[in-house]
Amino acid sequence: MKYGIVLFPSKCIQDFANSYRKRYDSHYALIPPHITLKYPFEANEGQLKEMTKELHRIAAETPPIPIKVTKFSSFYPTSNIIYLKVEQNDVLKHLHEQLHSGLFAGKPEFAFVPHITIGRDLPGAEYADVYSQVKLQHVHFEETIDRFHLLYQLENGSWTVYDTFVVGGKETV
Incomplete structure (x- = not known):
């Protein structure tokens, strides 16, 4: 089964993103607006218990995650994806690194943007x-996210939450 790890921003940011996604994103109906921390990967049922235990450990060691959305940008010419840029910060970078080492080791498919x-x-x-049109618009959101999510992909291609991991040591296994 395919799994992925994401952050979901606040409803305010999701509503803003969805105002564009419903017209321009072919995945609009498959997953809410999110920040991908680990791209889809394969895992079996037997690996889930160990994975969730490790994700709880990572969450406990991760402080709340500040995010700042600053503008529209694009991956052109690599792809025609248009996105809201989330400024890189030490917490995001460290969390991304944690999710690509140890049990989750493996070189990321793409540079972390x-x-x-x-x-x-x-x-x-x-x-x-x-x-x-969108690149000229002023965008500014700042917030702190206190959890990340392990998702799994359904047969119809949509994604749903398997488990949620609260950061900052608020939860333990």
Whole structure:
């Protein structure tokens, strides 16, 4: 089964992102707006207990996660993905590193660029039109996130929460 690890921003940020996603993101119906910490990976039922135990340990050692969303950006020319840029910080970087070492060891598929996708799978002309409009908009959100989530993918391609991990030592196994 496929799993992934994400942060969900506040409803305010999700509503803002969804105002674009419903028009421009082909994954709109599959997963809420999120910041990917670990891209989809395969695991079996037998690995889940050990994985969740390790994720609880990581969460206990991770302080609350500050995020600052500052602008629209794009991965062009690599891909036509348009996103809300989340500023990199030490807490995010360390958490990402933790989720790619030890039990979760493995080189990340992509360089870590914290973001919230708002558009994907757009044809070239539509991408250029949309991005030229959104990149000029002022965006500024700041908040602190106190949990991350282990998701699993359903047969229809949608993602749902398997477990939630509160950071800052608020929960233990």
